Amino acid sequence: MEEEEGGGGGSEEAALLGQHRREKKELQAKIQSMKNSVPKNDKKRRKQLNEDVAKLESELEERHKLELLSLSQKQSTDTEEKKAALEKERDERIAEAEIENLSGARHVESQKLSLILSQRQLQIRHIPSDGHCMYRAIEHQLKERNNNVTLTSLRHQTADYMQSHADDFLPFLTNSTTGEMYTQGERDIYVLWFKLQHLES
Known part of the structure; x- marks a missing residue:
């Protein structure tokens, strides 16, 4: 189940990167169309066009960065939650084992050994x-x-x-x-x- 979830995170990222590639292609097509609509000798409109193109590219790049960051944070949060759940489960198992050990043969043996050693003024090092x-x-x-x-x-x-x-x-x-x-x-x-x-x- 964890592998599927991990794989899901990878496929989410792949899907997002695929979407970004499509959006970049679409923007390039749009930019080309915009360039074709402005005569080359119209310097004023060409200047405005270049500014608009730079703005569109910058906005798209910024949005893509934010989307990737958001996905990364989501995956990080998911990972931290899984890690916390695993640690909690491990701690619970340790606590259960410690309770069992208190009445287990190993604990009883350890108690007896400690008693014998203390009577002889010895200790386990x-x-x-x-x-x-x-x-x-x-x-x-x-x-x-x-x-x-x-x-x-x-x-x-x-x-x-x-x-x-x-x-x-x-x-x-x-x-x-x-x-x-x-x-x-x-x-x-x-x-x-x-x-x-x-x-x-």
Whole structure:
């Protein structure tokens, strides 16, 4: 249904542009007729004719601009109304989900976990999902224990461990295209890529 409405907006604009083209052609025909009716040697009437032509062209151009602007504003308003309706619907769904979650298993589990953590004077710490979150979480915990290991160091240690225990990781290193396990060369490239990821953050 939204596609039809969106398509309708496009067809409205196309229709308006088509109408504008017709009106320009009609005006040109009218101007030509006006020019033909005034003798070329009648300078006074020719001057007046040129002024009238300029006025007609200017008025038509101005009207076309206003019509396009009006259509654009209408489409913009329609889009904003649709967006507002979608946002309202989304907010309602979120509110419903939050109400359901209060009695859901996940919420109950979260409450239990929070209670256990608070009894141990611990808390859940949010780590941004940036491709390094596992390492950042480990880094954070190690820093809490005065171990200043870095993300880069953790990545290198992990890559070195994976390389020295390749057989343990082979089942998990597969070519996403073929589904086959990595060859030695592919595995080496992966481990190198794995080590260098910190450079892109």
